[in-house]
């Protein structure tokens with residue numbers, strides 16, 4: 001099987017790696033680069049545990065992306081959101097609203113929230129729920145997750161005002 | 162059930178359409194084209210294997226979505242569902258396609274899945290394929306021996322099988338400019354919002370007042386391919402669209418479809434509700450997208 005030398009910028013840092021043709025972005029992040037904050041749930045695009053952001057705010061499923069097709073791209077995982085020891089306002093909103101139970105879905109949920117708010121800084125509840133489709137919480141804490149997204153939206157609007 | 166680990170293959174990353182087409186010419190039936198990968202990678206994790214995968218990731222020029230009032234809409238091979246959703250032109254002139262994109266899969270998948278991938282997959286449930294079937298379109302295919310165009314009406318041959326030859330790359334889909342009085346709509350039924358359709362319907366009507374001059378009505382999940390409903394189209398063209406006519410249409414639909422039992426629904430249920438779905442999608446088109 002062909003191997004590919006690629007460069008990914010992960011959480012702002014350039015990383016060179018060699019991947020097999022069939023290596024998913026998810027496996028490259030977790031097993032080659034150690035970003036185990038990105039989770040494996042279903043492997044088939046349904047649960048959203050493997051969500052990462054490409055080029056800033058576009059959410060994609062790492063499990064359905066071949067690593068070698070991402071050469072030169074910039075990837076954000078949940079581990080790259082904190083700055084100078086301070087959590088990202090979306091992460092803080094998830095904590096403050098008790099939106100986290102076992103935590104398995106949360107890296108994906110937090111990244112999805114960032115992409116929802118980038119497109120639509122003041123989403124309605126319906127827009128939040130539509131935007132969170134594709135991210136499943138096995139602990140089913142959806143009400144609190146929606147509240148956390150609303151709170152994050154207020155916090156981030158506050159920062160900009 | 163499955164390890165969900167992909168079979169081995171060589172990934173090829175051409176840098177131009179001509180390089181991609183040359184690779185297809187030399188690998189032919191031992192290669193598959195990779196666009197968004199949302200169907201192909203799932204298949205590779207289950208029971209599909211192929212020696213070479215030709216990715217379009219580095220091929221420039223295929224990501225154009227352009228609208229021209231005379232020429233219509235051109236959808237390049239790398240245009241994604243989110244590109245469709247973000248296009249004000251699609252929303253205004255091709256509401257059926259926009260509505261299909263809106264409910265399609267999940268945000269992550271809409272960011273990667275392509276419109277042409279949906280067409281090439283030839284699923285009888287494909288949502289934007291169905292909307293485009295109603296709107297009409299022509300696919301441009303390119304191989305080492307040149308380009309040809311295939312009408313969507315002649316493209317889907319049976320379940321998962323298309324008129325595309327092994328060495329051909331789909332370049333773009335051309336959707337005609339809307340005619341005066343054109344109205345279109347799409348609706349689907351699913352078990353949960355993220356699921357594939359268990360029944361979907363799309364229409365494109367050319368209206369003159371309340372008279373319908375021409376109609377294309379298409380349904381999915383009712384046979385091995387997407388189907389058009391010629392009897393319904395004919396009834397629509399006869400007279401003004403009245404509640405009685407809509408009832409006649411609704412009663413006719415079951416005679417034009419052949420659904421099966423599967424995990425998403427029973428044939429019986431589909432036969433019972435298909436007429437109602439078609440009636441509602443016609444009303445949706447006439448109301449300009451308002452679901453009343």
Ligand SMILES: Cc1cc2nc3c(=O)[nH]c(=O)nc-3n(C[C@H](O)[C@H](O)[C@H](O)COP(=O)(O)OP(=O)(O)OC[C@H]3O[C@@H](n4cnc5c(N)ncnc54)[C@H](O)[C@@H]3O)c2cc1C
Nearest residue numbers: 045194196197198199200201266275278279281287288331
């Ligand atoms: C969780 C989940 C939910 C989904 N929900 C929906 C849904 O709601 N509605 C729906 O209709 N579909 C749905 N799908 C199916 C899938 O996302 C779509 O069919 C999608 O449009 C496929 O596009 P792609 O770019 O990912 O195709 P790919 O997987 O890259 O390709 C699909 C097929 O087309 C061929 N192909 C692609 N591009 C070309 C080209 N340019 N030339 C020649 N051959 C080509 C490939 O070889 C392959 O056979 C879902 C899939 C998943 C995993």
Ligand code: FES
Nearest residue numbers: 041042043048063
């Ligand atoms: S692991 Fe990717 S969507 Fe479930």
Ligand code: FES
Nearest residue numbers: 103105137138139
């Ligand atoms: S918190 Fe447990 S899966 Fe969501």
